[in-house]
Amino acid sequence: MIDVCYAIADEKGTYSKFLGTSLWSLCQQHAAKDLHIHILHDGTLREKEEQRFRQAAMHFGQQLSFYNVEVLAAAELDYLRQELPQAGSSRYTYAAFYRLLAARLLPPAVSRFIYFDADTVIHMDIAGLWQESLEEYPLAAVAEYDEAGDPADNPMVAAGWLDGRDYFNSGVLLVDREKFLAQGDILRAGIKRLKQLEGFVFYDQDILNAYFANGYKHLNIAYNAFVPALQFRKIQQLVPAVYHYDAGSLGLREDDVYDRLFYTMFSQTPWCDEDFLYRCFAQMERQHDINLELARQVFSVASQRQRIFCANEASQKAIQELFNLGGKDRYLTMRSDMDWAGRLCQYERVSPAGRRLYILFSGQYEKIKQELLAAGWQEGQDFMDGWLLLPEKYSGHLFRSPALIRNL
Structure with a gap:
């Protein structure tokens, strides 16, 4: 069984379509019926959206489970809201922290799992990622680079806490559950540690880097191909990869292969229906006027x-x-x-x-x-x-x- 984890908060009811598209692409690329998909969510996930997720998983014959973090980790969420009230009103919602809780919340039988951000499209069979050896490390990830291909610039790098070449993106992770849990309560301790620095932006990612950047398995960039960087370099050729659409890289350009990849997947999901098309046309007209x-x-x-x-x-x-x-x-x-x-x-x-x-x-x-x-x-x-x-x-x-x- 391959265990795959996602996390979502969907207060407006407009974000589930991204996770649904990622889930659909994951299942379409992996023919074997051996996936167990775990979705960490909160009270913002509507019943209608949950049913669509179930419909998508059922279409491919894959197993799907839901975990309400507000119920299962209420104390941790209360702490987050108290210590980082700004996170709930920013582009990065509290759901970004749910990946830090996954190792504790998933069923006991799960010994390792893959985590994907909701804004990914899987354009490869993840069996290869699942079979990657973690060696002695608690997790594996792809090092983060900016649009020009240079190592990440980050407050922790500037402070000398870690080398910019080791700072990783947390949008795709392969996690050894036991080794991860051995680090203790990294959520609370990580927030306290980061508060020593000013300017940190990606709260969950920075906490993970504070603990693991100096000791993790470096993965091939194909496992977390950053679409904004590919677009910036004018690379318009798809290869087997996990494409990460972070930073608003998704548009409506017919000549952009990454836009086309997303909509090719999205058009097959339960989220693409006549109501969506009508909303799309109306929104385009409003955006044009704006x-x-x-x-x-x-x-x-x-x-x-x-x-x-x-x-x-x-x-x-x-x-x-x-x-x-x-x-x-x-x-x-x-x-x-x-x-x-x-x-x-x-x-x-x-x-x-x-x-x-x-x-x-x-x-x-x-x-x-x-x-x-x-x-x-x-x-x-x-x-x-x-x-x-x-x-x-x-x-x-x-x-x-x-x-x-x-x-x-």
């Missing part, structure tokens, strides 16, 4: 404000040429793991008096947007999504916004 209005606002204010372009270092030359930077224009070099909202607010505070328009090029625009709005900034007046201004050949796209898909 983008047009935003473009009108930007055209109106750009001539009256200093333009501040915010993107990574690798994009600077292209943006300078595309937007003809000159005069009072400025380019702020930003890293993908940086607190963009905090950095922009700080820049605004120390800059001379004046009116500025910040043009942001980030796959996490929606998250940054909410943080800037909370700080009193106005979209279209003080900042905007720069991707909307790019031609398609530079990865710009009218319907690129991840919110378009996420909110359906």
Whole structure:
């Protein structure tokens, strides 16, 4: 039996389709009927969505079990809400921590398990991953790299806690249950440890790295192929891999192989029905109107404000040429793991008096947007999504916004 674990919180009822698509791709790629799929969830999972998961697993003859973390780990969730109240209102919900509890909550017969993030599409038979030797290590994972292929930059790396080449992404894990549990209560201890540093973003991932980055089995990158990095490098060829769609990389581009892979899988699931299609058409129309209005606002204010372009270092030359930077224009070099909202607010505070328009090029625009709005900034007046201004050949796209898909 191959044990596979997922975790989900779905307050709006719009996220189950991603996990459902991942589950469908997992089962379609693995013909043997020897999967036991474990879904860790909370009270936000609707009965309708649970039935769809059961329908998908039944279609392939695979075993499926549900675990309500609010019931089985109530004390841990209370601690999380007390110590990290901001996590419940961010893009990374408390469900991100459920993977830290999986080793304790799964049935006693489970000795090892694979964990997948919900935003993955499995384009390979996972039998190979399951058969990987963990040697003496408690878990196996893929080291994290940024879009340009450089080792991860992280507060723990900057503090000298670990080497950036060892920092791993927690979206795909192979876990030895006994060795993992031997580390003790890493949730509580990990949060206390991370609070010694400022700027950590991926709470669950950083806790896992704090404990295991200096001693884990390094997996081949094919087991956690980061779609934003592949798109950034213009790699448009599918190979057997687990594709990880983190950071809003999913759009509606017919010429993008990763978009097509996702929708090919999604279209076969119980989540793709006539109601979804009607919602999709309505959302596209609304998004089109929103983008047009935003473009009108930007055209109106750009001539009256200093333009501040915010993107990574690798994009600077292209943006300078595309937007003809000159005069009072400025380019702020930003890293993908940086607190963009905090950095922009700080820049605004120390800059001379004046009116500025910040043009942001980030796959996490929606998250940054909410943080800037909370700080009193106005979209279209003080900042905007720069991707909307790019031609398609530079990865710009009218319907690129991840919110378009996420909110359906």
